Amino acid sequence: MVEPKTLAGFMELLPADQIQFNRFLDIIRKNFEKFGFLPIDTPVLEISEVLLAKAGGETDKQIYSFKKGDGELCMRFDLTVPLAKYVAKNLNQLNFPFLRYQIGKVYRGERPQKGRFREFYQCDIDVIGKGLLDIKYDALVPSVMYNIFKEMNIGDFCISVSNRKILFGFLNYIGLNEKSQEILRLIDKYKKIDKENFIATMSELNIADENIQKIIDFITISGDKWEKIEKLKSLNIQDETYKEGVSELEQVIKLMSTFGVGGKFFDVDLLIARGLDYYTGTVYETELVGYESLGSICSGGRYDNLAGYYTNEKLPGIGMSIGLTRLFVKLKENDILAKESGAISSAIILPMGDTLTECIKLSNTLRENDINCEVYLQDVKFKHKISYAGKSGIKYAILVGEDEVNNGEYSIKNLIDGSQQKLGPKQLIEFLKN
Amino acid sequence: MVEPKTLAGFMELLPADQIQFNRFLDIIRKNFEKFGFLPIDTPVLEISEVLLAKAGGETDKQIYSFKKGDGELCMRFDLTVPLAKYVAKNLNQLNFPFLRYQIGKVYRGERPQKGRFREFYQCDIDVIGKGLLDIKYDALVPSVMYNIFKEMNIGDFCISVSNRKILFGFLNYIGLNEKSQEILRLIDKYKKIDKENFIATMSELNIADENIQKIIDFITISGDKWEKIEKLKSLNIQDETYKEGVSELEQVIKLMSTFGVGGKFFDVDLLIARGLDYYTGTVYETELVGYESLGSICSGGRYDNLAGYYTNEKLPGIGMSIGLTRLFVKLKENDILAKESGAISSAIILPMGDTLTECIKLSNTLRENDINCEVYLQDVKFKHKISYAGKSGIKYAILVGEDEVNNGEYSIKNLIDGSQQKLGPKQLIEFLKN
Numbered sequence: 001m002v003e004p005k006t007l008a009g010f011m012e013l014l015p016a017d018q019i020q021f022n023r024f025l026d027i028i029r030k031n032f033e034k035f036g037f038l039p040i041d042t043p044v045l046e047i048s049e050v051l052l053a054k055a056g057g058e059t060d061k062q063i064y065s066f067k068k069g070d071g072e073l074c075m076r077f078d079l080t081v082p083l084a085k086y087v088a089k090n091l092n093q094l095n096f097p098f099l100r101y102q103i104g105k106v107y108r109g110e111r112p113q114k115g116r117f118r119e120f121y122q123c124d125i126d127v128i129g130k131g132l133l134d135i136k137y138d139a140l141v142p143s144v145m146y147n148i149f150k151e152m153n154i155g156d157f158c159i160s161v162s163n164r165k166i167l168f169g170f171l172n173y174i175g176l177n178e179k180s181q182e183i184l185r186l187i188d189k190y191k192k193i194d195k196e197n198f199i200a201t202m203s204e205l206n207i208a209d210e211n212i213q214k215i216i217d218f219i220t221i222s223g224d225k226w227e228k229i230e231k232l233k234s235l236n237i238q239d240e241t242y243k244e245g246v247s248e249l250e251q252v253i254k255l256m257s258t259f260g261v262g263g264k265f266f267d268v269d270l271l272i273a274r275g276l277d278y279y280t281g282t283v284y285e286t287e288l289v290g291y292e293s294l295g296s297i298c299s300g301g302r303y304d305n306l307a308g309y310y311t312n313e314k315l316p317g318i319g320m321s322i323g324l325t326r327l328f329v330k331l332k333e334n335d336i337l338a339k340e341s342g343a344i345s346s347a348i349i350l351p352m353g354d355t356l357t358e359c360i361k362l363s364n365t366l367r368e369n370d371i372n373c374e375v376y377l378q379d380v381k382f383k384h385k386i387s388y389a390g391k392s393g394i395k396y397a398i399l400v401g402e403d404e405v406n407n408g409e410y411s412i413k414n415l416i417d418g419s420q421q422k423l424g425p426k427q428l429i430e431f432l433k434n
Numbered sequence: 435m436v437e438p439k440t441l442a443g444f445m446e447l448l449p450a451d452q453i454q455f456n457r458f459l460d461i462i463r464k465n466f467e468k469f470g471f472l473p474i475d476t477p478v479l480e481i482s483e484v485l486l487a488k489a490g491g492e493t494d495k496q497i498y499s500f501k502k503g504d505g506e507l508c509m510r511f512d513l514t515v516p517l518a519k520y521v522a523k524n525l526n527q528l529n530f531p532f533l534r535y536q537i538g539k540v541y542r543g544e545r546p547q548k549g550r551f552r553e554f555y556q557c558d559i560d561v562i563g564k565g566l567l568d569i570k571y572d573a574l575v576p577s578v579m580y581n582i583f584k585e586m587n588i589g590d591f592c593i594s595v596s597n598r599k600i601l602f603g604f605l606n607y608i609g610l611n612e613k614s615q616e617i618l619r620l621i622d623k624y625k626k627i628d629k630e631n632f633i634a635t636m637s638e639l640n641i642a643d644e645n646i647q648k649i650i651d652f653i654t655i656s657g658d659k660w661e662k663i664e665k666l667k668s669l670n671i672q673d674e675t676y677k678e679g680v681s682e683l684e685q686v687i688k689l690m691s692t693f694g695v696g697g698k699f700f701d702v703d704l705l706i707a708r709g710l711d712y713y714t715g716t717v718y719e720t721e722l723v724g725y726e727s728l729g730s731i732c733s734g735g736r737y738d739n740l741a742g743y744y745t746n747e748k749l750p751g752i753g754m755s756i757g758l759t760r761l762f763v764k765l766k767e768n769d770i771l772a773k774e775s776g777a778i779s780s781a782i783i784l785p786m787g788d789t790l791t792e793c794i795k796l797s798n799t800l801r802e803n804d805i806n807c808e809v810y811l812q813d814v815k816f817k818h819k820i821s822y823a824g825k826s827g828i829k830y831a832i833l834v835g836e837d838e839v840n841n842g843e844y845s846i847k848n849l850i851d852g853s854q855q856k857l858g859p860k861q862l863i864e865f866l867k868n
Contacts, residue, residue: 002487004522004744007479007507012520014527015472015534022473034801036779036808036828038449039456043553044478044539045441045498045509053436064479064507066500068543073441073498075479086446088438093448095825097812100449105478109502119477129812136790136811147801258794310438345470356570360692367468367581374470377570378531378563391529 009110009118011325016342016393021328023340024152025103028123028322031148032101035140037125040100042082044107048072051081053309062108075107079124080306080319087128088310096130097137117325126319128306133316135248138282138302139255141320145286145298146261148322154336156289157297159261160269163249163282164301166232167273169242170218174211181277183207187219188273218270225253225268245281252282280304284320294330298322343393345372346432347412350385352401359400362410365425371432390415396432443544443552445759450776450827455762457774458586459537462557462756465582466535469574471559474534476516478541482506485515487743496542509541513558514740514753521562522744530564531571551759560753562740567750569682572716572736573689575754579720579732580695582756588770590723591731593695594703597683597716598735600666601707603676604652608645615711617641621653622707652704659687659702679715686716714738718754728764732756777827780866781846783809784819786835793834796844799859805866807832824849830866 006012013021033039048065051074065074076082079102087094103123110116125144127137142159149157164184171180182205190198195216202212221228232246249268256266274283281302288294300320307315331337347366351359359375366373374394376385389397399411409422412431423431440446447455467473482499485508499508510516513536521528537557544550559578561571576593583591598618605614616639624632629650636646655665666680683702690700708717715736722728734754741749765771781800785793793809800807808828810819823831833845843856846865857865 001745002484002743004519004741005481005484006519006523007477007481010477010479012476013474014524015474018473018475021475033778034806036782036806038778039452040447040449041452041455042446043441043444045444045541045553047439047441050436050439064500064502066498068498069545085438085440089440090448095822099808107479111503119479132812134812140811255794258791260798307438309436311435344467344472348470357692360689364694372468372470374533377574378566378568388529
């Protein structure tokens, strides 16, 4: 006998939770498609040489890789590198700008620890241009995400937007061009470490106190998003990159409004810098209001070149990603999820006496009317049938005895409040549809 | 520069095909849920000791396994063993009979060859009983599959049903009890090898010519399903297993009719024996009429004990599985798939002149009405916009110039037949909804 256990760091839900998780997946996919993003589904396994063309450093250790047959294979650790491969491979068959979504599991072989997953769902959208990609797509992408989080109904959230060009331009203007990548990585951590720590670490980089203060004043600029943009414009910083960044940010913010993103659901935040050098312009992070400690639940940004390791074609892109596994578990832990029934069926039909044929025929009719339903088929005492129905989470039981068959009326029992009523077939369909 | 290639034996579709593939996945899932099956989603990676508790022989070589950290891991090669683990692990939290579905990718590290996949989707339903599971569930499972293939609209198909108890009982009755597993494996191949070959191989098993003839007469019994059952009953074979098998088969066939399975879509076929010793009663295979050479597109059966390697609890089950990747590729190759647009959006909105704001607002309105649509956001000449729209497969382009904005009417161009008309906002929504 072997103990039936699941690997640590791998989420495996009971059916009621799985139904709720799938409902989120459905909301995400539906909204991706509403905005015209096209699905792709790349393999979980790739040739190591291909998938790791770019990777290095920290990521390397976290990759599940192994030899099989004549090659070295590895499991994908994100959906971005597979996208790069896919686009480079299918360059002539795709329509650019290419709006793609992918929802799938990715793998990180890290040590298991609380809140970390080794298998988790990523839900990504990216728009890839060939040569050029208009800044307007930088407003489209967070607008899609806004619609998703609204529909998920998990409380207030805020999509923070910035543009790395603003920071790069500003740092260049105050003469810190050479240290800008390091400084951006520190700014990215500003919220987590405190101000003293930030100053101390900046000093270690040999940055003059005067400049440290300038940087802090700059990144903590106050006001609402429109005021911040006006302030950024009025600072009179003579740097082309800076000006480009401010102009891009302004366009993105304005267009997000046009896309219908509610005013309180997005903001300008210069503290958003993102750790990855990869990003070159717009950057985003998303926090749940009141649960900021969860960290960003949806992030992303603009990059200059998606697939430089695979093709000479220049492919700029903009994307965002939801790490749904982690988000779902955090929502559960913090009791933010609405209580749901955890049932797939609207009704369960319980035969009483010799009515099986009628029960099955009734179930056929309900399904023809797009009502999910189950017929209980075990030949057991009625108390066992009603006990099964009670545990199932299904709201309504339809009791079908010989009397019901003869009278053409069914007894409908609400399994939550215990109430019961009799309905004819047509009424029953109407009732269950509502 | 690295060549962006995908592993052989791994399906990776272009978006238009992916959309069609996803439509099939949706049909499968929707019907699984219509019949009340609950979703589960087990990890792709499992602990080797757990996943391979039962496996052996041929399968072993095909498993992707590797060491990581302190353990030996492997990728799932089907969804049945993970189900066994899941049920044994969650025995006290599940409601029995447990109706579960799982749709996911599985992995077989075999040599790549035409028509074989190393990563492919399986779409499984199983009903698991605790202690006992009524034979009626053996009629439910193929009835679900019937609804799926009907909705897929891939032509006529036939679900063939048999019951291994009938063959075991018959072989016992003619004194071949000890060789029954080998004989069933041969019967399973009867259609592929010819009759002479079958006889020759049976002779090698030292089966008397007289008995070989009896077996052939028995398994090729003629008539429609009802006639076959009557013949089986009238053969007067005094064997309890045989009688049980015939009675079960009759119940299953009758109830499949009650579940609404059309008469020409299922049959009794004693040649269906299934190769696996695992199955103990009802067995199924499904063929596409006119494309029998594709082999079975949906198979399964009844087993006595799902999880004997993990628990002492006896867990009988009945299940069927669709190998969607292989089916999809075969349908494509044989041109059986209906031509589809391969588009996610119903319409693409093309700004002409300075109408971007209006275009985005129109897209918001369409989406609020559940219409998938894309706004083209690149700042390029109109001919490039219309070229993008033409390649996209999207049926309608909505042209929004300043005239259109002023007149409150939009030009709708049918990109397939080139026709064009003007519609106001409300008419437009109605038009696109139909």
